[in-house]
Amino acid sequence: MNANQIEALIGMLAVVALFAIMVLPALIGAAHDRRVDREIREAQDHLEEMKDQKSSSRSTVPSTATWYAEGRRSKKLVSS
Structure with missing residues (x-):
């Protein structure tokens, strides 16, 4: 290998290293976003x-408070 080939190899390695440094944060962020989306x-x-x-376990029988309120409403209607 002569000096020109060594310079070209160093230049290529520098470009690849810079590309990796620029792309790595984006890849980490994308992986983080996918994990958050999955969660x-x-x-x-x-x-x-x-x-x-919850909806299947609810009973259809009204509660005591509902029954009491219904009774009070009907008494008001009868008395007026």
Whole structure:
């Protein structure tokens, strides 16, 4: 190898190193964004599952407070 070839090799290595330095943060950021998106998607799926479980386990019988309020409303209608 002569001096010109060594200079060309050093120049190529410098360009590759600069390219890696510039691209590496973007690749790290993209990987971080994908991980965050995956975690958000999993949390939304988990939340939907919890909503489905809550809605199916609710009873259709009104609570005591609802029953009491309904009784009071009907008495007001009768007395007026």
